Amino acid sequence: FPEIDYVIGQYPMLTSFHIETADLVFPLREWLEEPMVNMTQLNTQWLQNECVHIGETVSHSIPAAQVVAKCSELMGGALPGLKPGYLGSSTEEEVKAAVAETLRAPSWDELVKDTDKYVPCITPADEYFNYHQHEMVVDDGLPAGFGTESRKIETYCQILLKLSRTGYPFCYPEPQEACADYSPICSYIEPAESPLADTEYPFVLTSGRVSYFHHGTMRHAPFSRELHPTAEIRINPVSAKELGIAHMDWVKISSRRGEVHARAYLTEGVNPKAVWMERFWNPECYDASQPNPTAGWRECNVNVLTKNDAPFNEVYGSYTNRGFTVKIEKSEKPAGVWVEPAEFTPFLPTADLLAEAQTKDVF
Template sequence: WLNASRIEEAINIYTQNSPAGICLGVATDQSPNSVQAAMAAVILNALMGNIERPGSLMQRFKVSGVIPGDAAVSTYIVPAARKMLPPEQLKKRLGGNEYKGLLFWWAGHPGSIKKAILTGKPYKPRVWIERSGNKFANVAESKSWAPAIKEMEFVVHMYMYPTSFSNYADMLLPASEWLETDMPVESCNKVFARQAVTHLWETMDETLFWSKLAKRCAELGHENCKKAFDPEIMGSDLPYWNNMNELLNRCTSTFDMTWDEFKEKAPFEFLPKDKWKQYYVYKQIDPKTGKPRGFDTPSKKIELYLESLITLGRTGMPYSTCELPPASKDYDPLPYYMEPSESPLEDSELAKKYPLVMTNGRLPFYHHSTLRNVPWLREMYPVPEIWIHPAAAKNYGISHGDWVWVESLRGKIKAKANVTKGINPRAVYMERFIFPENYHTETEGWREMNVNVLSKSTAPYNDVVGTYTLRGFLVRVSKANDGPPKGVWTKPEQFREWLPQPSDPTEVVK
């Protein structure tokens, strides 16, 4: 698959051109080897001395504090109020004890959640509040989630507009799009006041939805929700506000300014350049100890053998607020490679039936599962293409522009062939896709041409964070002689009805 001489060439480019750095993209996140890939990149950077030196990627430049952040979710503007979650509740988080790396984001494990919904073990979740768009476009093996969602007693969909997931919701909460809100922004020693675009329709920033929900729970007697609104108890971790201006004022208080004052002054540099861009932070003397500051590891050294990963698996520390039961096995303190569970290298019967490796990724037209309802974007890229090498296309009787069936062990979808030398002859590429024009049909707009109908949601999972197989699984292709899926728009004039109409700004919802 790979040319050994090209691998050696890449190694030489990295090692002989110091300072340098290895930067990972989304691809390595979307497999059971996700954490190990990141560990390997950091270790290589460390071995080459590419840590906090000029020109290296790994730096600890100072931040202003205008984006308060949170220990669990860095750069997230609303604190998590983690200390308000009782230890007994944290220990019940589905998949949380086994995949403790998820505590960094304060998240549960998708596979464990789905299993609990369908089996009732160790308990059955009953309420689902969804705030991440079209879930069926984003999760692996999308079809397997539909029965689980139908098991829920109450489903809320909080989003900018209806999606396929809205068909399953008991309640819709219209949220503002992120560019419809004012917000402080920080980049490279400068802070900016991002101005909201024109606000249309009756939507609200989701921060206020959560605040109103917590406040109502407090009114109904929930003790920890009561405490979450008490500044004396919460201090700087106060997570809830009555309006967005309170939140924005909290952000800009780091400069002793109100949001309105900040807007007048921004953009501005918050530190002299030599104070902001500080290299070799680990060599700086810590005034508390009189010793070099080092790194945030038990030894204060950069760890190639990650002792802290063993501690995480056994206790949940440093991310947990209490000691958790140990995972079923210790996390490996060194990176390792695990061949994908559906591999073409083993010459298995499966590889003979499904000989192509599917990869995927984002296109510049779209962002995650959004924007497929924008007429100009759909005019440029109306349907997902499957990239296939000319040699492979010839082998399967496929020409450029043909409609193609794509199958895995988990499902069958269509795509439009893009015959290109830009992909390995033994691999194919597709983009996840949904069709708002079909939300009202039995396909709900996500079953026709969505690569995540084909992806793999079952084990093996990454041992630390539980990631599964969103790319790197086996498929087969064949020519489809019956054209595009029913109801899917493919011609520019079909998108005319989505063109925006003149409208006045909507009054802000209080």
């Protein structure tokens, strides 16, 4: 990214990526602020109405569409390679009109006025479901069959092998030869970093998420952070006792790639030789009140520990996000990380933001 001339980011608040990389950031709505349609149970669609806006927020499609429209104007009315409408609606009114149309309402105002009449919008089964697609005759005069190269049910997924090894059909214009070392029969392979023989890093780490946040979002929400203020690593009490670690002590977790910090959460829900850690980042680390601001992702982020070099998974080509070895030792809280509820006061909305919430076009 440092080699890219100009980076534009879009998000409800500044993230570590924006702090380190972006030249320009557009403030967007969080997903709960966005009027949109959510589908459940296949053919049933619901309205996700707008909640209260705090600060300047717009639909995610608006800034990019307006930037491209302005560039197009300055470059003579056209941008090569961009199809009209590719970037979605360019105004708030068009977004709401599209939502109303999807829910079969005559207008957004009518939809909001009588939501129960249009929501949920249920597509009749005879319109939504399309059976016997495999019998449809295609351009070579044969039935379409299944979505495989042989058009039959395949236990050996040839197209998956091509995708994992070459990127086909998404990254290459021509089919590539499949590699020969993909076995359709599963067999156990000891991990490259195995807790069975690793005395320097004796714990195997697995990762997951907590219910207070969705991946990296909402780490700036003060009340969510009060419930779950910082990263935690779950350790078996037997292992913690051997290390001299008590419940909620700060610990340092180290792998062969780096080190991060978290609070120890003692539980018998993990094996004595395993630990569990949620991915976490700390936007408070670059708050204006910090004497030495950082980007906020090095302090408590489990991604610092992950193994992103060979060996890769031979079928999917993915690197090791979990199942690698770490060591744990008692430590201190990193500088700049907030834990107490009162510390999150800078994240609370100000009177000015609440009084003049902006939801209109940004240009």
